[in-house]
Amino acid sequence: MPLTLINHGIYSDLALPDGHRYPINKYQLLYQHIVQNVESNLYQIVKPEALTITQLTQVHQSQYIEQLCSGQLPAAKMRRIGFPWSEALIKRTLASAGGTVTTALKAMETGMAIHLSGGYHHAHYDFGSGFCLVNDLVLAANEALKHSDINKVLIIDSDVHHGDGTAALCAQREDIITLSFHCDKNFPSRKPQSDYDVGFAKGCGDEEFLQSFKGSCQLAIDFHQPDIIIYDAGVDIHIDDELGFMNITTEAIYQRDLWLLGYAKQRHIPIGCVVGGGYRTNESDLIPIHMQLIQAGLKVKAQQ
Numbered sequence: 001m002p003l004t005l006i007n008h009g010i011y012s013d014l015a016l017p018d019g020h021r022y023p024i025n026k027y028q029l030l031y032q033h034i035v036q037n038v039e040s041n042l043y044q045i046v047k048p049e050a051l052t053i054t055q056l057t058q059v060h061q062s063q064y065i066e067q068l069c070s071g072q073l074p075a076a077k078m079r080r081i082g083f084p085w086s087e088a089l090i091k092r093t094l095a096s097a098g099g100t101v102t103t104a105l106k107a108m109e110t111g112m113a114i115h116l117s118g119g120y121h122h123a124h125y126d127f128g129s130g131f132c133l134v135n136d137l138v139l140a141a142n143e144a145l146k147h148s149d150i151n152k153v154l155i156i157d158s159d160v161h162h163g164d165g166t167a168a169l170c171a172q173r174e175d176i177i178t179l180s181f182h183c184d185k186n187f188p189s190r191k192p193q194s195d196y197d198v199g200f201a202k203g204c205g206d207e208e209f210l211q212s213f214k215g216s217c218q219l220a221i222d223f224h225q226p227d228i229i230i231y232d233a234g235v236d237i238h239i240d241d242e243l244g245f246m247n248i249t250t251e252a253i254y255q256r257d258l259w260l261l262g263y264a265k266q267r268h269i270p271i272g273c274v275v276g277g278g279y280r281t282n283e284s285d286l287i288p289i290h291m292q293l294i295q296a297g298l299k300v301k302a303q304q
């Protein structure tokens, strides 16, 4: 069976001011790279539907969603998100959140699915922050839990930044377990407790990271026995990342992804992945690193 990849053509459709930090073109570059370099029989692309207001307000405050979608959000709240408001911003955001929901649902059908976007873990109940408007990870967990055979979701967040929005949104939920790996001295300064938080010092290297990642994932998976894993495979832990501060090599990021996808398969737990963060002035530098998640997925799929 081919690997399921979720993509929507509008993920990079957003004009940003010159010098803006957000690598909006990386989604399109990643998709193009796959089409040009991966044998077409090895994967299938699924195009998601945008999320509805009803779906969004099951996780977020209605007033926040209404103001956000209509362009009425107070200027201070918009500044905290870090993007100028536009119709295009809302359109791509709702499509991308829909993409992570579709990724979870496809993972339930096929064992594994990868979203070529997603990982908006700084979005809270009634505000967005750090380039995140709505929390696709929690929205996907929430939709997955509507299925009768899904009673527990584990969100594993390996973006270099703490999953503060995810932690806060899931603090009172016993059906969503949160595990965040992150650099301690990095955004956001306030880090509400996840179920499990693994903070690394600045400059943390491959060996310490991989050992801790594998050990903590294994503990959480074995203890909670989730019915599905949602995995944020952020690559801003990379040594050359401009917002990272950790010293993880390209090879160790591949080892991280390969190990987790393999472990989920071994335990027969569906896993839905998102590409997560990654920040470079030259956006094309991110593509080989994000590509490793797809390569790991293809490799694990091919293993019997």
Ligand SMILES: [Zn+2]
Pocket (backbone or CB within 6 Å): 159, 160, 161, 234, 236, 277, 278
């Ligand atoms: Zn990040």
